Amino acid sequence: MAAPMELSCWGGDWGLPSLHPESLTVMAYAKFSGAPLTVNTINNSWRAPKGDLPVLVSEDTVISQPAKILNFLRKQKYNADYDLSAKQGADTLAYIALLEEKLLPALLHTFWVEAENYCSVTKPWFASRIAFPLRLYLPGKMSREALNRILLTKGGPPLYSLTEVEAQIYRDAKECLNLLSKRLGTSQFFFGDTPTTLDAFVFGFLAPIYKVCFPRVQLQEHLKQLPNLCRFCDDILTCYFRLTVSGRSPAGQDTADANLQKLTQLVNKESNLIEKMDDNLRRSPQHPPRKLTTLKLAAGGEESSPMSRLSP
Amino acid sequence: SSLSTAAEPWPENAALYQQLKEEQILLSDNASSLAVQAFLQMCNLPIRVICRANAEYMSPSGKLPFIHVGNQVVSELGPIVQFVKAKGHSLSDGLDEVQKAEMKAYMELVNNMLLTAELYLQWCDDVTVEEITHPRYGSPYPWPLNRILSYQKQWEVRRKMKAIGWAGKTLEQVLEDVDQCCHALSQRLGTQPYFFNKQPTELDALVFGHLFTILTTQLITDELSEKVKNYSNLTAFCRRIEQQYFEGHDKDCSTIAARSSKRSLLR
Numbered sequence: 353m354a355a356p357m358e359l360s361c362w363g364g365d366w367g368l369p370s371l372h373p374e375s376l377t378v379m380a381y382a383k384f385s386g387a388p389l390t391v392n393t394i395n396n397s398w399r400a401p402k403g404d405l406p407v408l409v410s411e412d413t414v415i416s417q418p419a420k421i422l423n424f425l426r427k428q429k430y431n432a433d434y435d436l437s438a439k440q441g442a443d444t445l446a447y448i449a450l451l452e453e454k455l456l457p458a459l460l461h462t463f464w465v466e467a468e469n470y471c472s473v474t475k476p477w478f479a480s481r482i483a484f485p486l487r488l489y490l491p492g493k494m495s496r497e498a499l500n501r502i503l504l505t506k507g508g509p510p511l512y513s514l515t516e517v518e519a520q521i522y523r524d525a526k527e528c529l530n531l532l533s534k535r536l537g538t539s540q541f542f543f544g545d546t547p548t549t550l551d552a553f554v555f556g557f558l559a560p561i562y563k564v565c566f567p568r569v570q571l572q573e574h575l576k577q578l579p580n581l582c583r584f585c586d587d588i589l590t591c592y593f594r595l596t597v598s599g600r601s602p603a604g605q606d607t608a609d610a611n612l613q614k615l616t617q618l619v620n621k622e623s624n625l626i627e628k629m630d631d632n633l634r635r636s637p638q639h640p641p642r643k644l645t646t647l648k649l650a651a652g653g654e655e656s657s658p659m660s661r662l663s664p
Numbered sequence: 665s666s667l668s669t670a671a672e673p674w675p676e677n678a679a680l681y682q683q684l685k686e687e688q689i690l691l692s693d694n695a696s697s698l699a700v701q702a703f704l705q706m707c708n709l710p711i712r713v714i715c716r717a718n719a720e721y722m723s724p725s726g727k728l729p730f731i732h733v734g735n736q737v738v739s740e741l742g743p744i745v746q747f748v749k750a751k752g753h754s755l756s757d758g759l760d761e762v763q764k765a766e767m768k769a770y771m772e773l774v775n776n777m778l779l780t781a782e783l784y785l786q787w788c789d790d791v792t793v794e795e796i797t798h799p800r801y802g803s804p805y806p807w808p809l810n811r812i813l814s815y816q817k818q819w820e821v822r823r824k825m826k827a828i829g830w831a832g833k834t835l836e837q838v839l840e841d842v843d844q845c846c847h848a849l850s851q852r853l854g855t856q857p858y859f860f861n862k863q864p865t866e867l868d869a870l871v872f873g874h875l876f877t878i879l880t881t882q883l884i885t886d887e888l889s890e891k892v893k894n895y896s897n898l899t900a901f902c903r904r905i906e907q908q909y910f911e912g913h914d915k916d917c918s919t920i921a922a923r924s925s926k927r928s929l930l931r
Binding site: 417438439441442443445446447449450452453454497500501504505508509510531532534535537 | 724726765769770773775823844847849851854
């Protein structure tokens with residue numbers, strides 16, 4: 353809780369804090385759970401990305417995959433899933449699996465394999481943010497890895513050519529988008545009014561498709577026909593990333609933001625201390641157990657459920 | 665054409681092909697085959713199980729099991745569900761759109777975590793590979809073909825594991841993932857008889873196929889089956905489906921004369 357945490361990830365453009373789905377997922381989760389992360393976007397410096405991004409560094413621990421980073425944050429008491437029932441937690445895992453199996457291949461394809469997109473948008477963008485001479489090698493490597501992953505997981509008979517594989521993965525992705533839209537319906541987030549891990553993952557996968565301007569955009573066009581998903585992405589961008597839809601962060605909001613975050617941290621710390629005291633008391637038989645809620649940063653920055661204090 | 669296949673009724677001689685049950689078939693293929701069998705049983709469509717050593721090569725996608733119905737050959741549960749639906753049988757018609765989305769998500773969870781864990785265990789865990797997988801996979805073939813084929817398959821599977829980021833996992837981490845998946849399935853099932861309450865769907869068939877196989881297959885250690893046994897509603901679920909859809913049905917392999925010892929749930 354007290355140790356500073358630093359997240360290294362890919363930067364953003366087109367109104368997004370990051371172009372990279374995994375980096376975006378972690379950033380969104382941090383905002384939802386109120387975790388104070390210092391975000392370092394990779395830029396044209398010699399601190400070259402070692403291995404896969406995003407990477408979280410806290411004191412001596414280095415953690416690298418989104419699922420593991422989120423687990424770490426939860427252990428540090430930054431838990432966006434506090435109010436979820438066990439069944440909703442199970443649903444979260446299932447929908448994340450759906451995203452990885454059905455949507456990710458097409459996302460990778462749009463960014464890294466589709467020739468026009470890769471050459472005119474993805475490669476120059478990533479290359480401009482990596483130091484020379486790594487920039488000559490790394491984007492190509494990421495592209496090859498993406499194609500490899502697609503072919504190994506989705507290729508193979510009866511799909512014999514790359515075009516057939518592509519057709520299949522885009523069909524799967526469009527179906528996945530339809531399923532997500534049906535599941536979201538008219539709610540603000542997937543599990544009611546506060547965002548959770550699932551919202552972070554869906555946002556991480558959808559926002560790049562939604563916002564990045566590619567020459568070949570069949571997936572984006574399909575997504576734009578699902579207005580509730582578009583509204584979902586825009587809501588998160590305006591509420592949690594304090595970016596207007598055009599991408600500029602309004603001045604003066606930053607200090608208010610920082611103060612609110614500090615307040616949330618203090619309150620969370622207090623509630624953690626009280627939880628510990630509560631645990632001790634619970635073990636002694638004469639005191640009845642009390643339930644505590646932690647303060648969460650809800651949409652618009654207002655405090656949600658009030659904290660119940662222990663009375664001696 | 666799909667129109668003509670839809671018109672034809674389900675024939676009596678429909679067959680499901682898998683590898684040889686006693687000597688050859690591996691954990692993951694057995695699970696997939698059982699899932700399809702359960703699905704067809706739930707749809708009340710008769711099917712004979714035929715075991716062939718070269719079943720993998722007969723399959724149109726290289727994956728097992730596959731079914732031979734009329735003059736159509738379809739492999740893997742997903743396409744088989746679609747095929748059966750085109751013939752007018754479906755288990756998930758009664759679900760609303762949100763439930764269908766949920767069902768598909770949970771099926772991906774099983775494929776993503778359970779099936780991948782089974783593949784990891786049988787092809788990436790050195791002890792299991794040496795003692796179980798290699799001997800079984802190559803058993804119908806003479807030396808050196810048996811070794812060559814199983815090394816080839818192992819290389820293929822390890823490549824895929826590397827591409828999806830599982831190559832770096834330890835066995836403990838894989839078992840953790842299995843536990844997480846079982847926990848999610850257990851929570852979702854709760855106290856209901858099936859995942860969508862009263863009627864089974866393809867999700868129930870898929871979960872049954874994998875969990876039952878894990879519970880009844882003897883591996884080097886019991887760690888995998890112990891993970892499933894921790895959840896009593898899942899073992900009860902498997903027992904219920906076994907009793908309802910598999911007991912009293914003849915499921916002989918045509919290459920095995922006598923009925924092999926019945927696999928029933930232990931303890």
